[in-house]
Amino acid sequence: MLADYHMHTSFSDDSDYPMEEEIKQAISLGLDEICFTEHVDYGVKTDLNCNYEEYIKEFKRCKEKYKDKINIKLGIEFGMQVHTIGQCQKDFDKYDFDFVILSCHQVDDKEFWTQDFQKGKTQKEYNEKYYEEILKVINKYEDYSVLGHLDMIKRYDEVGEYPFEKVKNIVIEILKHVIANDKGIEINTSSFRYGLGDLTPSKEILKLYRELGGNIITIGSDSHKEEHVGYNIQIVREELKKLGYKQFCTFEKMKPIFHDL
Template sequence: MYDFHVRSLYSAGCRYDIEKMVKAAIKKKIKLVYIADFYEINEKKDWDMSFDLYEYRNEIQRINKKYDEIEILSAIELGIDESEYGRFDALMDNVQVDMIILSTHKVNGVYLSDERFYSEKHTLEIYEEYYTEILESIRSFDNFDVVGHLDLIDRFKERYYMDLEFTKYKKIISDILKEIIEKDKSIEINTSGYHSIVNRPYPKKEILTMYKKLGGEKIVIGSDADKPEFIGYKHKELISDLKDIGFNHITVYRKRIPHMVRF
């Protein structure tokens, strides 16, 4: 069993260091884990949520050498403003990680958890703005490997009284998935949704089914765990569901190079 998205002290809100998270993964008999802490680059540099990537990568490598039972790889979950693509590219010229997950947590500079994003808007408008942000990011930026938790917007639907049928916005989802396939990227299936109101992974089954029908093959599975008990959460059940849809492989990245591995 693999987990492509585990966080540590390098992420705000996580109280556990990398080694403690790795030990928990070993206890769960996980054979490969990516430490993928959140790394955000903002137009206003003082608002960055960043850390020393050299130190981070070296700490992961140190722990990887210490434990034979598991392979530990380096990743980041990237949030980035469009104006900062060049700054991030320059940074990546000087430091190597194994995988980059591109995630959308805000639209037009406003976080999805902020009620300002939802005020005085119809539900369809909210969804269109969110998915347009994702589509434009994928079209204009290439320095990533995986698109993270694609339909995270659903996490907030009860808080802001949103409920929209998939058919109402499936066209833009189709455009996003085609772009991901065209650029040969992966999508993350993120099991943190089981801890939220949606009680399912991100993205939903309808999106995964569409992705497969469009020819999408590259997927990774991540828990987004910030506590040891959440590592690998529901992954066995999820793999069974993915096989039913038609997926047979996950995509392992080492030094940003993808390798297809059968479940």
């Protein structure tokens, strides 16, 4: 079973890749299942969020057209902050998702990739505040499947990599909460595209997650264009095996389905 569980199309503000073309590419690569996870980020990009009606209309059309060639699941990626939980909850309650990625793309309505969030803070302050926001959100919000690219702040840390030991305790707290609530984490293969020297999340976090009893894990390319689809998913599967994992997950109606690696 080959599955890509983090995919964006022209229904996300940072992609112009048509959904049908992405499906064709996935089929050509031999993927068995994909899940679209369009962006919804209230607070900063509210006016640029996914148009649900058009997204779901095109999803249904494509799902029917390609039903004999590939399984296609309906997902969403909530870039959530504490003060946007209510808006995301309303969306979740309204639509019938198979899968929800809960990500942290901004804190205090300040973007990471623009350095707005990091500006005026020490490396310690912005790293700790990033994880603290995730913990606050998951203590208040439960309707998600996995945490997306858990240590993503590393992508945008211009100072260099912050020592994991300094945030380990809060990461453990996050992982324990995830496990206790039968949620999971994803491996995001964009780490290879960003030139990071580790997986996302790191192997150290993945080891911790398994040691703490975590077993719900998805693999996604975070694709935004043709060359991203399915990128290095097979390599990540092998890395998971090395780390002691036996299975990975797909989802249907918010329920994990386990598959052998």
